[in-house]
Amino acid sequence: METLHRLNIGVHVLFGTLALLVGLVPLLTAKGNTAHQRFGRWFIGLTTVVLATAVLGLAVFNFRPFLTVIVLLSVYQAYSGFRALRTRSTGPTLSDGLFSGVFLLGGLAFLALLPHIQLVWSPVVMYSTLGTLITMTIYDLSRFSWQQQWRRGAWLYEHIWKMTSAYAALLSAFTGTVLAAYKPYSQFMPSLLCSGLALAFMFSAYRKRRHLVRLLA
Template identity: 55%
Template sequence: MDLLHQFNIGLHIVCGTLAMLLGLVPMAGRKGGASHRRFGRWFLAATAGVLLTAVLGLAVFDFRGYLVGIVLLSVYQAWSGYRAVRTRATGPTRLDGWVAAGALVSSVVLVFCLKAIELVWTPGIIYSTLGALVVMTLYDLARFRFVPLWRRTLWRYDHLWKMISAYFALVSAFTGTVLPQYKPYSQFGPSVVGMTLVLGFGLYYALRPDASKPDLITINRSF
């Protein structure tokens, strides 16, 4: 069992490293191009590997409740960011609503469970992580009230916000784990960088919508 646990940890590290490297290409490169789509798919695959090995490690080998919130947030951000592109033409579906509701309920349940869990990470980081998940899921449930506006404009900002956030959630988990001597800065620092990029990209596309529209529509046709 210990050998399997070590193998799972090694696979988790490999997938995480690949995800952080692959995610740089779609984030920094031309939006909507072939490289953006290809590396975006590879990033999602590597992220799925990170999350699967994390869930396996938490559930079977070494349960650490304080990491469940980060896993939940990363899973949901990657899922919802991908779905923002896939459902651009139709708007959010019932599947998106059920997944959002499930993530919301899970985050609320975890908040109550954390009282009985030893918190190795800074409590403020853990609770803010769960708070971010609650805000995101509530927004996603509210989208059903303004589907036409979402389809016309907001879907592209959803995609940027959630995929960039998913990437920096991975970076935060990495730095928070390997640089514990710099806590809490190693835990929330990457998230600050990620939110700065989200705001920067959002302002760019808001001020230059004609420049962004062809690229992002290409993503929807070929992702």
């Protein structure tokens, strides 16, 4: 069992590191080009393996609630951000709604359990991460009531925010674990920095759309 545990940790660390490296390409290259799309899909695949090994480790070997929350948020935002791109012309589907509902219930259940769990990370980090997950799922469920507006352009900003935030969550898990002596700053600083980067990307996309509208007017 110990050998399997070490193997699982090795795979988790390897694919997590690869996800962080691969994720830099869609993060920093021109949005929409071939490299952006290809590396974005690879990032999703690597993140899925990170989730699978995390779930296996948490359920079978060593339950660590702080990593569970981070992994839940990262995977949800990565998949949801990917789906925003895939459903930009049709709007969210029933499967998207079910996916959001499952993660919403999971987030609420974890929130109810937190007072009874010994927290290794700062409670502020834990509650804010869960709050972000719950808020995001509620937002995603609300899209069914304003699909037309969402298809007109909100999907793009959502895709940018979620994919950048997914990368931030993985980075926070990495720095929070490796740089444990600098907690809580090593836990939330990556999220703050990536949030600023996401806002810059969204503003740039907004300016390009405005410019295109003026040219077509």
